[in-house]
Amino acid sequence: ETGVTQSPTHLIKTRGQQVTLRCSSQSGHNTVSWYQQALGQGPQFIFQYYREEENGRGNFPPRFSGLQFPNYSSELNVNASELDDSALYLCASSSGSGGDSYEQYFGPGTRLTVT
């Protein structure tokens, strides 16, 4: 069973540039969630995709957007990146119903640095 993978591991961007992060979900999982983890903080929910549709969104501006593909992999895009976007971005996949649908498996993350 393949776990959640993310690419790239590290990414450095200049303020104002677009950012694209990628995630492959765990085998058999149809839901992908993205979280932002600032240094010394707990992860904050950005959004979730289920069967290629956005299924929920946290308190993030519209310049944060996402996609889910038919194979359930996903992208997170950040337009016009800002210094405060520097963080660890975590992708998590899940499946099932009821309480089990909240059981999320995380990838290793992408460390984004905006200078």
Added chain:
Amino acid sequence: AQSVTQLGSHVSVSEGALVLLRCNYSSSVPPYLFWYVQYPNQGLQLLLKYTTGATLVKGINGFEAEFKKSETSFHLTKPSAHMSDAAEYFCAVGVTGGGNKLTFGTGTQLKVEL
């Protein structure tokens, strides 16, 4: 709205001593509760979960947690700490509405000393 509070941002124990990491939740509905561990520069690993059923749940690496509805708590314990347990631990609650998302606490850094 569901939320979690982790008491103590840093906890230090001696190797072989009891580990107790505290988590209290706020939820108007029966909660789904989770503990995750994060090692430096890595993602989150699921330690254990409570969704329904038995209130004492056992997880990986010898950890367990007990759901106490009357105290709105879900504290994480391990009888005997090992050096390899040094990491950051996050308590999370499953939040209904707007996706099956998790709301995390601010984390507790566990240090294990010889």
